[in-house]
Amino acid sequence: AFWRLICDTFRKIVDSKYFGRGIMTAILVNTLSMGIEYHEQPEELTNALEISNIVFTSLFALEMLLKLLVYGPFGYIKNPYNIFDGVIVVISVWEIVGQQGGGLSVLRTFRLMRVLKLVRFLPALQRQLVVLMKTMDNVATFCMLLMLFIFIFSILGMHLFGCKFASERDGDTLPDRKNFDSLLWAIVTVFQILTQEDWNKVLYNGMASTSSWAALYFIALMTFGNYVLFNLLVAILVEGFQAEGDATKSESEPDFFSPSVDGDGDRKKRLALVALGEHAELRKS
Known part of the structure; x- marks a missing residue:
């Protein structure tokens, strides 16, 4: 009973809006603290930032432990955002422990992933990311088309301009940095x-x-590559957002023909008004 009382208390804390706002504030402050770091900074600032990193890591680890205690391991991993937060916490703790041992400095870059924790507190941004994920199959098809387009024009450019973009300096022939000498x-x-x-x-x-006719190659490359293909990518994304907006709009609009409770209530009210009107007409007659 005592353990259940503790779990219920922690659940109220975790589910409260003040807990979420506190975590969001901590993420924002941590983001600002990462932004003020620069090269050749004073040692006092470096020490202060290291202490703040330990404080924020401890705070996020405490959030993870509270949620594990309240929801349990399986309930915790049901939420993808919890998995993401847990991975960041584990990497941050590993980075702090490795820093004490004099290594694993590459893990410092993973601190930037904490900024993405803000997604869970921004529903509008969540919807945008969901739309982007839904369009990934069409974007993958577009990327394959773009790679094929680049490959075709690269091979064509090698046949037209291979070993021709070069200049002579002191009797030596030096290739230009922008050339078609190799596939790469x-x-x-x-x-x-x-x-x-x-x-x-x-x-x-x-x-x-070569000749002035070489301009046709670059005109075709710019026209079909830049103005057609990239606009196709924009069209794919716009279509995804428009489809999501139409779906949201259709869900928000009431369906007067559906047998819902509200619809039944409205029909009953209309029928009652019609009956009253007919009764009034009969009395007048």
Whole structure:
């Protein structure tokens, strides 16, 4: 009975809105503390940040222990957000213990994952992430199409401009950084053109090394790659968000033809009003 009383008390604490707000505040403060760190900072600031890291890690570990105590191990892992929080806590504790031993400094980068804990407190952001996850199959198909497109234009660029993007310096022939001499560099160059980063320089080099007709290659690459494919990605995402919005709207709108309790009540009210109206007309007649 005493243990049940303790569990009920902890459950009230964990399920209270103040507990969630406190954890959210701790996440925000921890995010700000990670943002003020910089290279060659004073030793006092470094020590203060290390102490704050231990404090926040202990706080998140306490949250994990309370939820394990209240919900149990199986109830805890039923929520994906709890699994994510638990993994972050384990990595953070491991990082602190390893730091005391003089190693595992690479785990410090996992502190940034704590920022994602805010997702559980932001329902709007949760919906956006759910929509993105639902469109992953279409995005994966788009990525395969994009890779095939880049591969085709890379092979075509190797045949058109292979070993032609070069300049002579002191009698030595030096290849340009943006070239089509190998498949790897051709893929890098095509990707750079798709991002519109100095793509006009690659265009001028191609025209100067071959002929003016080389502009057709870059025009086709920019037209179909940048303006068609990337707009297709935007269309996929917009369609996903629109479908989610339509589904949410249809769920929120009342269905007057469904046999719901409210619908039955409304029909009864309308029938009663009609009956009263007919009764009043009969009395007048």
